[in-house]
Amino acid sequence: MADEVLVAKDIVKSFGRVRVLRDVSLTVRKGERYVLFGSNGAGKTTLVKILSTLIAPDSGELLLFGGHIEEREMDVRARIGFLSHSPFLNGDLSAWENLDFYAQLYSVEGRKARVKAMLKKVGLYHRAYDRVATFSSGMKQRLGLARAILHDPDLIFLDEPFSGLDIRAQDMLNGLIVQLSEEGKTFFSITHDPAKGFEVATRAAVLSGGKIAYESEADDIEAFSERYKGILEEERL
Amino acid sequence: MSAVKAIFLKELRVEVRNVQAISSYLLLTVLILATFRFAFAATDPPMDQIAAPILWITIFFCGMFSLTPTYKREVENETLDGLLLAPISRSSIFFGKLLATLVVIFGMEFFAIFLFFGFFPVEVPDLLALFALVAIGTFGFVALSNLISAISANTSLGAIILFVLMIPILLFSVVMSAVGGTARIFAGDGIGEVVDELRLLTAFAVIFFATGYLLIEYVLGD
Secondary structure, three states: OOOEEEEEEEEEEEEOOEEEEEEEEEEEEOOOEEEEEOOOOOOHHHHHHHHOOOOOOOEEEEEEOOEEHHHOHHHHHHOEEEEEOOOOOOOOOEHHHHHHHHHHHOOOOOHHHHHHHHHHHOOOHHHOOOEHHHOOHHHHHHHHHHHHHOOOOOEEEEEOOOOOOOHHHHHHHHHHHHHHHHOOOEEEEEEOOHHHHHHHOOEEEEEEOOEEEEEEEOOOHHHHHHHHHHHHHHHHO | OHHHHHHHHHHHHHHHHOHHHHHHHHHHHHHHHHHHHHHOOOOOOOHHHHHHHHHHHHHHHHHHHHHOHHHHHHHHOOOHHHHHHOOOOHHHHHHHHHHHHHHHHHHHHHHHHHHHHHHOOOOOOOHHHHHHHHHHHHHHHHHHHHHHHHHHOOOOOHHHHHHHHHHHHHHHHHHHHHHHHHHHHHOOOOHHHHHHHHHHHHHHHHHHHHHHHHHHHHHOOO
8 A cells, every 4th residue: 555656546537428437447656657558549648647646536546655645645656757748848938947947936946056957867957948849759858858857756747658659769858757766666558568667667458449458467578468459459440 | 825925036037037927018108108198199188197097007017917917827837746745725825916917917017117207208296096006906906906916827718708897897996986086186186085985995805805815725635
């Protein structure tokens, strides 16, 4: 129980008459790199938004760091990082200004030193004072990762983090994820690409038809891929 | 408090760097005032009768065009979720954006009023009364527009909704009271004579501000 960072029980979410999630239950433990696969429209993004507290489920129970979000909303949010295919960066501001802005929102101690360290970590310190609008997609994504981990969160959500990145940027992002995981961070990632997702996963699951259709340890990519293909095939029928 | 300050400064930075938008507001101000000046040149009506509506039409339209992007920009840049995920209250976002918008609008109004007196040489015995009316009227205007901007940001018809919702409310509240008060100031009245208009504008400002503060949690929710 003590190492359960995220517990979701019977999460249900509908948009209008469309039921996107049906009784989704899953548990993520400390230090895990949990990767959720699913086809487009499977409900992955909706699920990650619910788990990260961005939107509320219609029903079901969500426990983060052992408690309900309503009980200590700000404390929970301060321990969550989120990186999506959109890095949440303002193009009119420089890399430094963007990180400094988020550092203020998260009341990061030793703000300037932390911003500098994060920019160095993602290899963008030499572009610190350039406007983000002039950055490539890969650079924006790296800066987005710096933003997501700036406040030293315990749980980091990744929503299709590799989309739009070239191979080099993907490898760099993967390397950073593994490095942070070794430092004790927990990751919950969603993707539709098994090859990319499996490179970092320690546990994997498939979301299909709004439910967790399959879940296993990420130790056998071939067996998982076969099962994943089978589920996608069933979806098509 | 630090979140409000951070959002306020961020908004100001973005506004200041948006040179194209600033020059558009300034150009629009010049165009509106110049159009009225030339439109009334032939008939030459008494200045104290037309000056107040012209001043407020200028403030109103320039304000409307400059207010739209506040929340829309967050949606377009996909940065709104970044704000909503942060451990800050939704009201911090509301206050930060409101203060930044107020500073931008006050700056714009300063330019508009300065230019207005160039085009329309009206005698104002009580400048303090005029500034009080403009300041309180602007606060109500910005408080309402800030809320409607948040409501309309997630819709594809955002700008249209902003205008459609705001114009009738503002015309019957802020604009009518402000024009009435300003006309009396241009006619020679002092701050003591426009207390009723100032009270009415203050009441509208408080109502719009309180409504925004109370609703922002739901407006920015899912």
